Amino acid sequence: MTTFADLGLPQRLVHVLQNQGITEPFPIQRAAIPDALAGKDVLGRGPTGSGKTYTFGLPMLARLAGAGASTPAHPRGLILAPTRELATQIYQRLEEPAATLGLRVLAVVGGVNINHHIRSLARPVDVLVATPGRAQDLVNQHKLHLDAVQITALDEADQMADMGFLPQVRKLLRLTPASGQRLLFSATLDGDVNKLVEQFLHDPVVHSTAPVRAAVDSMSHHLFFVGDRPARNEVVLRIAARQGKTIMFMRTKHGVDRQVKKLRRAGINAYPLHGDKGQGARTRAIEGFADGSVPVLVATDIAARGIDIADVSLVVHVDPPAEHKAYLHRAGRTARGGAAGTVVTLAMDEQRKEVATLIKKAGVTATEHDISERDNPAGAPALKEVTGARKPNGPALPPPGQVAPQKPKNAAKSSNSQRRRPSAKGARRRRR
Template identity: 50%
Template sequence: MTSPSFADLGVSDRLVRALTAAGIASPFPIQADTLPDTLKGRDVLGRGKTGSGKTLAFSIPMVSRLGETFSGVRKPNRPRGLILAPTRELATQIAAALEPLTMASNLRVTTIFGGVSQARQVTALNRGVDIVVACPGRLEDLMKQRLVTLDDIEITVLDEADHMADLGFLPGVTRIMKATPSHGQRMLFSATLDNGVDKLVKQFLTDPVQHSVDEENSPVAAMTHHIFEVGGVDGKKALVQRLASGEGRRILFMRTKHQARKLARQLTEAGIPSVDLHGNLSQAARDRNLAAFSNGDARVLVATDVAARGVHVDNVELVVHVDPPAEHKAYLHRSGRTARAGSAGDVVTVVLPEQRRDLSVLMRKAKIDAAPQRVTVDSPAVQDLVGDVAAYVKPAPKEAAPAPKQQQPGRGRSTRGGHAGNSNAGSGRRRRPTTARSESAGYRG
């Protein structure tokens, strides 16, 4: 049986052309299942594994329906479509997926999230936007400042609701949902319905149509799982570097921010261009590192769990759990960065002998059947995954620290009697610089 086309499912010619121009020729199963209902305005509960195509499943009907009701006049600070996402990375990528569709429909989209100045976001809202893609924390901040109102929202989407629950966002999500009109269309997409997600469904979705493309927490069929056991820390370090040395894109997951930063630096110094992604980075640094990974300037992304959900980069050949995650859901979400959109991919978990028992429990919960293999860097199983080793790339020279500025006479710190502009003058102690606390440190939206 031939799968339906976007046109067969009721998508307008204008949006079909925009999708085709973006290289999207035919719908994935979750899109084919949900579009007939969402295009009619039905509330939908969509459940599917990571990488199954959920973003377009809600983006197409939102743009289609808002385009049909667009009067040509936008009210400042009163968007008509709202998409809530758990992380800034995911919000940014949803907005990027929306852009070809909104451009074809003369609609405007903007993102709202923390970790950056709110000035640009407020300016966009004042100009008038049709769709806001937001993280809950910053959106609530702007609502409290009365810089945005949700009274005109016609369509609301909750994406990766289970991850929002994991991060503790559900109270804020509930308050935001209560601020939207109850008669609007609502779509909720989630891999699981635990941790309070089921309560959101009951409270805010009206007679929802449920579509489950895959069993809850099911691993991706095109994904091959490997467990590589090494004898000690030195063997682990050598194995990880070898796994990182291939030509294709790969993501390496670490437990801590410090370890991620350190490994990215070590790999780069070894001639394997790498970038890190974790909660201590500013938004500008996150964007810069993700761009380097996406455009090929860096072949390896070393990340903490901040990247396990919401980082969607095509053609990631290999995911390596350098540090096994703490629980099975994190394993599945990390692993889901490969084998996306019908592509194949491999997942390696590196394990020390003392970690085998805990990993066995985790893999059983994740429904992954993979036998541990004792390996070294020269083992055939390792060589098969590495493939051709990429050419050595000489690291860029480190920028020299700027020379200290010469103090002008009469403008330095006074060591006697004090200085009118310095309350610490004469104390003999150097004042500690203050640092701004980034929302990224706490995953706050």
């Protein structure tokens, strides 16, 4: 068995991984870490959840630990990620191993007061994890300088392309020394990503560990034909009431908010996640979902590539995605780290053709269940068997983050006594 020590990582990093219960490298880690440690540019393709954060993060930390010291506002390592959630996740993964080597990691993302980031950059930062927009804002204010960056990593480069961030990414990369090491990781390496590679990477070593498919051995795919919209809405309620962590995907922010309201009215503790939510709300949703106190997360595709949370046993496409890549990345939120997981797509009558084409393009074999002709599709045995669906039975919940108002126990008594209490005018009449 290949170990992390065999790959050339410092023993202190190996000990941190062992304390986290991580002893055997993933395939992409076995392939790419030695080349990254050797200072080569690396171009890596691997499925989501394949261990890419440690693949670029650990070699970056190891190399920087033996290469001088950082100064305020001039990081020596730069990691760019497309979403706040992914950037925060990378920071959380690297913070402990960095501290072991005496290095400081800082995350700067949109949605947080920029003055907080400015104050944080006033101290030396070794590795900066950033979303492109916030990094550019800090550069524009002359609070961040990239001239000392020795190693740059781009994570989920294809999503950055899909989200329109590549012009910003190019602008930031031009501010880093041309001789610096570049590590680029992506689920796909085509289109605009390939142009980025040609422009900024120097004779990269290419490591591709898997095709972009959702054919994880421990992941099963199911397609439920549910009939009309009211029937689908009832099916969603039943699925959301199941036990276990569930991510439900909608196409629009409005759809997410509307769905969360429905679920919470039915007593299901669901939280929303989309780009219009403030950073505090997004953090509460992710943390609650991670620790299990929030069993249902309803999200737009922003979450499909930015969340790595264990024990997500079910992903539900309430709204089928617009294209097959989104299907694969949504599906990749379950069956992580070898765990089992289920992916369910709900299709109304008018969506049958669209969904069939989508699943075919995704290269997925899905078991079909037509429950649309039943009087009550939500009560179909197949739905319960596949998802654990059940009737919700809890009291209605207030909006996320709010506490339900509680009626004082003596409210009724107090109210009655007030009605019986004589007025001052009445008391004077009786005294007369």
